[in-house]
Amino acid sequence: MAGTVLSIDKEAVKGITQTSILHIGKADEYVVKGLISEYDSLKIDEKQPVILRSDVIPDKEWKGTVTKVSLLPEQTENGMGTEDTAVQYPIEVSIDAKDMEAKPGFKLIMEIETEKRHVQAIPLEAVSQDGVKYYVFVIKEGKAIRKEVKMGATSEEFMELKSGLEKGEEVIINPPDQLQNDMEVSVK
Template identity: 70%
Template sequence: MKKKIWISIGVVILILGLVGFNVFRTLAKEELTVETVKVDEREITGNVMVPGTLSFSQENYVYLDPEKGEVKEVLVKEGDQIEVGTPLVRYENEQLQLEKEQNALSIESAYLRINQIDDQLDALDEKEDDLSKQVSKDEAEKTVEAERDQLKIDLKVADIEARQVQLQKETIENKVKELVIKSDLAGTVLSVDEEAIAGISQTPILHVGKKGNYVVKASISEYDSLKIKEKQPVILKSDVLPNKEWKGTVTKVGLLPQQTENVTVNEDAAVQYPIEVSIDSKDVEIKPGFKLIMEIETEKRTALALPLEAVKQDGEDYYVFVVENGKAMRKKVETGTTNNEFMEIKSGLTKEEEVIVRPPDNLKQDMEVSVK
């Protein structure tokens, strides 16, 4: 009985082996049908994808300044339309008020001293006139000369002190004027933060912006800062409105990197450069604060290129399959700029070679193929 079972198993194995061999031989002889293209001159555009935030092109933040004193009054409210120079916030500074009163007393004292010396000089002139009646005029003049010289010196000193306290007055008056913060731009009061006014938070007291004029602000790496220039065209998209896109233009690329807070000396922080992009369209449904993806066109030129589907990657190397004498041949290529459709081919191919598009995963070197 066992002998018959082993014979049956052997027969089954033999049949399966023959079937597998025949299938393998059939597949080995089967030709793959492929589609080919030739490397050709195409317009290549280089793009950089950058995330950004929609912001007002003109805006102003007013922060709490403890050195000015305490906020006495906020002179505007959220939603107010304001002009350049509109008073926004008034501070109260008791110390500055005391300085102002002290200065007023100093000025009064200085001019009292000047008037006193003038009176003394007048009295000295009368004294000289009286002496000249008793002695000669020259003798009388010599008698009061030393006292007159001293009074003249005292008068000059008093004049200097008066000018000094007058300058102090101007300085104090300027500080008093600075207690009223005025707007640097015409626009709308977007927010008034009571917690910031009370010193509870570090956010701005006031935010003023000019509605309707928007820019997209972003940060780019050192590498991208060498490619992105002013006046380059931009396509902007938002996840909130996936079917919408807007055209824009790079208007500003920072010359210096952004300052990063809380970075220690030994910390290896990534350097970022600020950029701004204007939106060409005035009909923009999105609002300030929205996150956008910017596709910045950094270059446009003509170059030899292939569809992306024709180029495969193996580690850091790129290669394609070409058809030679009915067989697939793998060829290494040097690539360049890539966009959404094409990849630049710098070397490795000639214009006459037939390159397989979308090569199947099982395509191997020397495999027979037929072209559609």
């Protein structure tokens, strides 16, 4: 095997412990190992694309590919898990980049697209909440009109709009707290 020696366990060499004697790694072939929920294990397959990020290197991202999704969940000390423990499945991702700045042992964030669909969405900054109800303000004839909306999935920037607005209606982004229904507004 060709690679770089990453660590040597001197206790194992002397026969004191029953662990791996040494770890060998290849600096140009990285594999990320992680865990996914049982729900995601049904949606993630081998060869799916993955975007990898690190909190340590925030301005970089790398592309990868799912290479393995385990058929069995991670084993716990008590067996397969109990009612109270979340079932998680091991996953492996190969990183396409050969010039990876991260080092072995870094924690990476894996973004795997599990579902893709086209929906109507509005910016998060336009949506307000009153109890369990969501609403937005639209502009109609120079006035702010409060409209209740039904929302769906949320991303970092948008919320899925399920109902409540008509095509072409303009929403007010970051409405001020003092904005009231039927109040006159000017568009900038």
